[in-house]
Amino acid sequence: MKRYSAFAVAREAFRYHMGWERAWASPEPKKKYDAIIIGAGGHGLATAYYLGKNHGITNVAILEKGWLGGGNTGRNTTIIRSNYLQDPSAAMYEKSRSLYETLSQDLNYNIMFSPRGVMMLAQTQHEVRGYTRTAHANALQGVDTEFISPERVKELCPIMNIEGPRYPVLGALWQPRAGTARHDAVAWGLARACSAMGMDVIQKCEVTGIRQEGGKVSGVTTNRGDIACDKLGIVVAGHSGQLAEMAGFRLPIESVALQALVSEPIKPCMDVVVMANTVHGYMSQSDKGEMVIGGGADGFNNYTQRGSFHHIEETVRALCETFPVINRLKMLRQWGGIVDMTGDRSPILSKTPLGNCFINCGWGTGGFKATPGSGWGFAELMAKGQSPLCDEFSLDRFKEGRFIDESVAAGVAH
Amino acid sequence: MLMLTCPNCGVTGEESEFAPGGEAHLKRHGPGSSDEEFHAYLFAKENPRGVHFERWRHANGCGKWFHAARCTATLEVFGTYSAQTTEPPKDIKDKISAKRPGWSWREVE
Numbered sequence: 001m002k003r004y005s006a007f008a009v010a011r012e013a014f015r016y017h018m019g020w021e022r023a024w025a026s027p028e029p030k031k032k033y034d035a036i037i038i039g040a041g042g043h044g045l046a047t048a049y050y051l052g053k054n055h056g057i058t059n060v061a062i063l064e065k066g067w068l069g070g071g072n073t074g075r076n077t078t079i080i081r082s083n084y085l086q087d088p089s090a091a092m093y094e095k096s097r098s099l100y101e102t103l104s105q106d107l108n109y110n111i112m113f114s115p116r117g118v119m120m121l122a123q124t125q126h127e128v129r130g131y132t133r134t135a136h137a138n139a140l141q142g143v144d145t146e147f148i149s150p151e152r153v154k155e156l157c158p159i160m161n162i163e164g165p166r167y168p169v170l171g172a173l174w175q176p177r178a179g180t181a182r183h184d185a186v187a188w189g190l191a192r193a194c195s196a197m198g199m200d201v202i203q204k205c206e207v208t209g210i211r212q213e214g215g216k217v218s219g220v221t222t223n224r225g226d227i228a229c230d231k232l233g234i235v236v237a238g239h240s241g242q243l244a245e246m247a248g249f250r251l252p253i254e255s256v257a258l259q260a261l262v263s264e265p266i267k268p269c270m271d272v273v274v275m276a277n278t279v280h281g282y283m284s285q286s287d288k289g290e291m292v293i294g295g296g297a298d299g300f301n302n303y304t305q306r307g308s309f310h311h312i313e314e315t316v317r318a319l320c321e322t323f324p325v326i327n328r329l330k331m332l333r334q335w336g337g338i339v340d341m342t343g344d345r346s347p348i349l350s351k352t353p354l355g356n357c358f359i360n361c362g363w364g365t366g367g368f369k370a371t372p373g374s375g376w377g378f379a380e381l382m383a384k385g386q387s388p389l390c391d392e393f394s395l396d397r398f399k400e401g402r403f404i405d406e407s408v409a410a411g412v413a414h
Numbered sequence: 415m416l417m418l419t420c421p422n423c424g425v426t427g428e429e430s431e432f433a434p435g436g437e438a439h440l441k442r443h444g445p446g447s448s449d450e451e452f453h454a455y456l457f458a459k460e461n462p463r464g465v466h467f468e469r470w471r472h473a474n475g476c477g478k479w480f481h482a483a484r485c486t487a488t489l490e491v492f493g494t495y496s497a498q499t500t501e502p503p504k505d506i507k508d509k510i511s512a513k514r515p516g517w518s519w520r521e522v523e
Binding site for chain 2: 241251252255298303308309343
């Protein structure tokens with residue numbers, strides 16, 4: 001792998017940019033790997049990356065049904081924050097946020113991490129109390145957040161209408177180190193780094209069955225032949241239920257559609273991320289100038305990557321009240337992704353009833369922010385069979401009744 | 415947008431007129447059940463990519479609950495029926511079998 005640098009750009013400028021190599025290879029699958037990761041989205045690639053980087057396991061294949069990063073990795077609204085309420089969540093998301101800070105340097109790939117700050121608006125007394133509590137919890141967890149006044153909200157985001165009338169802004173939970181990153185670049189950079197370590201990123205390779213011997217996983221059946229493996233990691237978000245069924249167990253997960261939309265690009269008008277959970281909407285401005293808007297998830301099981309019109313209306317209506325300046329913006333694109341929701345709105349990173357088969361799922365509406373942290377913890381779990389980051393997120397927590405209840409802290413947007 | 419017909423009042427409306435209520439035909443385990451059964455009832459939901467049976471409420475209408483048979487991969491609605499049943503009526507099962515060859519009704523755990 002040739003390093004990307006200012007020197008490389010200058011060198012290529014002198015030879016008509018003919019010297020750039022492919023960022024990652026497209027190999028044929030081998031017969032056997034030490035570990036197979038199903039799903040080449042952000043979390044799957046991050047898992048493979050840290051398996052190689054932290055644990056020296058590089059005989060790894062990452063299998064992808066479609067194209068790399070074409071699922072929820074390329075469909076989210078790129079928000080990165082760690083202001084969660086519960087300790088296990090704060091540990092996981094803060095680890096992830098801190099890894100994002102140096103990920104561009106680690107990967108030698110610009111993921112455009114922009115710690116511009118995220119504010120979650122409190123628009124009811126209930127939210128004021130909730131976020132004040134979260135700010136206190138975060139202080140104990142070592143996560144840098146504070147509860148700020150409406151005046152400070154207005155100062156940070158002048159285009160916002162804080163007067164209401166229906167939902168006046170009463171304050172906000174402000175995390176200055178949170179922000180956004182380029183989601184595609186995270187997948188591409190990780191794939192490039194995995195490929196450079198000798199791992200095989202295999203696209204258009206759909207897993208159709210999971211083979212087992214004596215209660216342990218022995219390989220997978222794919223549309224490109226059988227591939228054997230010692231360890232298997234399932235990291236497929238919305239389709240986790242299908243893969244779990246192939247492996248012979250059932251997950252406490254329901255798949256629903258979550259959608260987002262972007263406007264036409266406009267001049268810079270907002271340099272923070274604003275989330276308004278009471279009115280079901282959140283917005284940030286991308287580096288291209290588009291306003292990136294997300295809203296609530298569908299209430300019913302759904303595998304179509306579409307979304308529904310009345311949710312767009314609900315979200316946009318709320319944001320027009322909050323940001324009157326966007327009233328006349330045209331919307332460019334709208335899309336949906338399938339998110340895997342657990343009962344407590346926290347993920348599952350766990351061993352499974354099938355030996356040497358591990359699952360990383362249940363990130364629901366908020367997986368992008370956790371990409372490197374999830375990979376870090378899940379790689380450790382796969383390599384050593386145990387990880388302090390993942391312990392609390394095991395599959396049996398539902399049976400044991402020890403939920404990591406983030407539905408209160410997360411609200412709608414996540 | 416989903417279009418559903420309420421079997422209680424006969425009104426056909428858009429999805430925003432209805433409220434989804436989760437999986438239908440659940441066996442409600444309570445006191446005396448094993449941990450496994452109770453866990454399965456509370457959390458291990460059916461999450462099929464395909465034919466699914468759900469509870470819906472005609473929230474902005476007659477207010478009554480009913481069941482719907484729907485495909486989660488295409489959003490096709492096979493039909494709606496009364497909530498006072500333990501399994502879908504035969505005509506709905508036949509309709510699904512005709513449209514989804516190989517499909518069969520599973521016994522509820």
